[in-house]
Every structure is written in C-alpha cells, then in structure tokens.
Amino acid sequence: xxxxxxxxxxxxxxxxxxxxxxxxxxxxxxxxxxxxxxxxxxxxxxxxxxxxxxxxxxxxxxxxxxxxxxxxxxxxxxxxxxxxxxxxxxxxxxxxxxxxxxxxxxxxxxxxxxxxxxxxxxxxxxxxxxxxxxxxxxxxxxxxxxxxxxxxxxxxxxxxxxxxxxxxxxxxxxxxxxxxxxxxxxxxxxxxxxxxxxxxxxxxxxxxxxxxxxxxxxxxxxxxxxxxxxxxxxxxxxxxxxxxxxxxxxxxxxxxxxxxxxxxxxxxxxxxxxxxxxxxxxxxxxxxxxxxxxxxxxxxxxxxxxxxxxxxxxxxxxxxxxxxxxxxxxxxxxxxxxxxxxxxxxxxxxxxxxxxx
Numbered sequence: 306x307x308x309x310x311x312x313x314x315x316x317x318x319x320x321x322x323x324x325x326x327x328x329x330x331x332x333x334x335x336x337x338x339x340x341x342x343x344x345x346x347x348x349x350x351x352x353x354x355x356x357x358x359x360x361x362x363x364x365x366x367x368x369x370x371x372x373x374x375x376x377x378x379x380x381x382x383x384x385x386x387x388x389x390x391x392x393x394x395x396x397x398x399x400x401x402x403x404x405x406x407x408x409x410x411x412x413x414x415x416x417x418x419x420x421x422x423x424x425x426x427x428x429x430x431x432x433x434x435x436x437x438x439x440x441x442x443x444x445x446x447x448x449x450x451x452x453x454x455x456x457x458x459x460x461x462x463x464x465x466x467x468x469x470x471x472x473x474x475x476x477x478x479x480x481x482x483x484x485x486x487x488x489x490x491x492x493x494x495x496x497x498x499x500x501x502x503x504x505x506x507x508x509x510x511x512x513x514x515x516x517x518x519x520x521x522x523x524x525x526x527x528x529x530x531x532x533x534x535x536x537x538x539x540x541x542x543x544x545x546x547x548x549x550x551x552x553x554x555x556x557x558x559x560x561x562x563x564x565x566x567x568x569x570x571x572x573x574x575x576x577x578x579x580x581x582x583x584x585x586x587x588x589x590x591x592x593x594x595x596x597x598x599x600x601x602x603x604x605x606x607x608x609x610x611x612x613x614x615x616x617x618x619x620x621x622x623x624x625x626x627x628x629x630x631x632x633x634x635x636x637x638x639x640x641x642x643x644x645x646x647x648x649x650x651x652x653x654x655x656x657x658x659x660x661x662x
Contacts, residue, residue: 335652338397339369340388340412342404349517351552352483352576353403353424359484359645365652368395375407388415399458399652405429405450413456420458420655425450426483427463427573427594430470433521458655461648463574464595479651482574482595484644487636490556490583492629498561509541509624512562512586514577517548523568526613530566533617538624559584564623568616569593579639582632589619599639605630 339357343349357367370388374380392400392415401422402412409423429450433443454460454474461481462468468478499506511534513527524545531543544562559565565581565588572594579599581588587605590596600606605628609619637643 336366336397337399340402342408345371359641406446409453410449420659422459423457424461431571459651467573482639484641485579486641492585493560510562513566514546526568529613530616533613534620537621559586583636585629587623587630
C-alpha cells in the first residue's frame with residue numbers, strides 16, 4: 306500500500322540544488338544537535354558526519370553528540386545526564402537522531418521539549434535474519450523505533466520502502482537518502498585510478514562492500530556469484546571491502562573497479578549505490594532497499610535475481626563490455642546539496658509547528 310509522504314521537488318542535476326548560505330530561525334542561525342550512535346571516528350555513520358558538515362557549509366550551526374553505548378543501562382543513564390547538560394548549554398532549535406532503536410528513544414528522553422527529527426536508515430525498521438538472540442534484540446530495537454516516531458516532529462526515511470515499515474506518523478515522513486557529495490565522488494579515468502592503487506590495468510575487478518556485517522551483506526552470495534561469473538570471465542577478482550576501509554579511499558576504489566556488486570538481505574537506501582552512480586561505476590544488484598528506483602533507466606546497471614548464477618551472468622555481461630555507466634546524470638537526486646536544502650526546510654517546518662501562535 307502506498308503511503309502519503311511530504312513532497313519534495315527533485316532537481317534535474319547535481320548542480321541544480323542551490324543552498325541558501327544562511328538560514329535564519331527566530332533571532333539567529335538555526336542550531337541543530339545531531340545524536341549519532343557510535344564513535345566520532347572511523348567509517349561507522351560516516352554519512353551522518355558528512356551530512357553535518359554539509360549543513361555547516363550552508364550556515365547552520367550543527368553540534369554532533371555521539372552515543373557510545375546503546376546496551377548498558379548504567380552507561381545509558383550516565384549518557385543521559387551528559388546529554389541533558391550539553392543540551393542545556395547548547396539550547397538547540399532541533400535535535401536530530403540519526404538512527405532509530407535506542408538512539409531515537411534516547412534522544413526523545415534527553416530533549417523532551419525540543420523538536421525532534423529522526424532519520425530511519427534500514428535495520429532500525431527492517432527485519433534482519435540471524436540467530437534467535439540477535440532477532441530478539443533486533444525486534445526490541447524496532448519496537449523502540451516505532452515508539453520514538455510518536456514523539457518525532459519530523460521523520461526522515463531513506464527510502465519509500467522503508468517508510469512503509471512505520472506503524473504510524475506516516476504523514477510526517479520525508480523520504481530522503483543520506484546524500485553523496487558530487488565534488489568528492491566524481492569520475493576519473495580507470496587507468497589513472499588503477500595506477501594510483503597499483504592494480505593491473507587489464508584485470509577484471511568487482512567491488513563488494515561487506516561493511517561491518519558480512520552476513521547481512523551476504524558475502525557468501527557475492528563470492529558464489531563471482532565464482533559463477535569467472536566461468537565466462539577468467540581471472541575475475543572480487544575486491545571485498547570491510548568496515549575498516551578508510552572512507553576517503555572509496556572514490557578511488559570505485560573508479561578503479563569495473564563493477565559494483567550488491568547482494569544484501571536488507572538495506573534502507575544503500576549509500577554505496579549512490580556513490581557508484583556518482584562515479585559512473587556499473588552496478589549489479591539484487592532488488593533491495595531503493596536500488597530498483599535508483600538504477601531505473603541507468604545504462605550498464607542490472608537488477609538480478611538473488612541467485613549466484615543469475616548474478617554471475619549479469620556480472621559477466623557487464624564485465625565483457627568494459628565501459629562505464631551514466632549514473633552521474635542521476636546524482637542530483639541524492640547530492641549532498643539537495644539533501645541539505647530539504648533538511649533545512651524540514652527543520653524550519655518543525656520549528657514553525659512548535660512555535661506558539
């Protein structure tokens with residue numbers, strides 16, 4: 306069933322979204338606190354930190370508060386006191402939680418009277434496979450996600466498919482991917498990228514991002530697909546990226562590869578797909594998250610069945626042509642500038658709704 310969402314106008318290209326350099330809100334620059342799960346370094350939640358930087362460049366004051374623990378009740382209690390003290394000093398106009406589950410529920414408790422925006426990213430609303438104990442914890446987390454939505458002034462879901470998982474407040478949903486900076490992810494010649502990495506210029510390289518959980522990303526299926534493709538493309542190499550891959554290396558790795566492969570069981574709006582489109586990297590993916598929507602009409606991209614031989618055949622066909630895609634023409638739909646513009650509008654709407662008349 307389709308759901309009502311707040312309509313946003315899609316730009317025609319990556320350059321068409323023009324961001325006001327300064328947003329005013331009741332006497333000064335808009336002040337936003339990001340609540341981000343995890344640590345302030347590494348690749349975890351890098352898209353949230355990049356989003357904060359884009360907002361700062363647009364003239365918005367953004368402070369990032371990182372929630373180090375989401376499992377220990379005693380640490381969470383200490384974090385609650387720390388956050389409340391910080392929020393009292395910062396006096397933000399909006400608090401933006403960048404994940405559901407404990408993060409969103411914590412933000413709702415820490416700032417009970419401040420407009421709250423929650424971004425749901427995938428596993429906070431989607432069911433994911435795993436051992437029984439993991440499924441129980443995930444189910445509890447999804448319940449917290451749903452309850453936190455009742456407190457939210459604004460809700461961001463990274464895909465329409467994810468928004469359909471909400472039980473309520475669907476009229477408050479704004480569908481926005483995390484965003485990619487087209488000035489960071491842009492095409493460079495394959496030969497030049499391989500020279501910088503020391504890769505052989507003639508080999509066939511399929512890029513696969515296993516992230517922090519290779520089980521959910523289905524590394525096993527990716528390996529089987531690569532093995533199947535090697536029947537037609539001898540010497541194929543699957544370049545597997547782990548969660549420890551430095552984010553700044555991603556543009557070079559993508560430009561040096563022949564194709565991106567995605568086999569995940571569950572996704573929200575996979576940023577790696579958007580990054581690949583921005584550098585014109587061909588893509589073979591299963592139908593997960595919003596990949597079908599993102600790849601629709603883009604040459605040299607394929608949505609294939611979740612089967613090793615079907616994926617392998619799609620890879621072989623892409624690799625045999627050794628060309629690039631035309632994905633960058635779609636980058637305006639998810640450019641960081643466009644996302645910043647839409648988030649700014651959302652924050653101001655939340656402020657207007659909370660201001661007494």
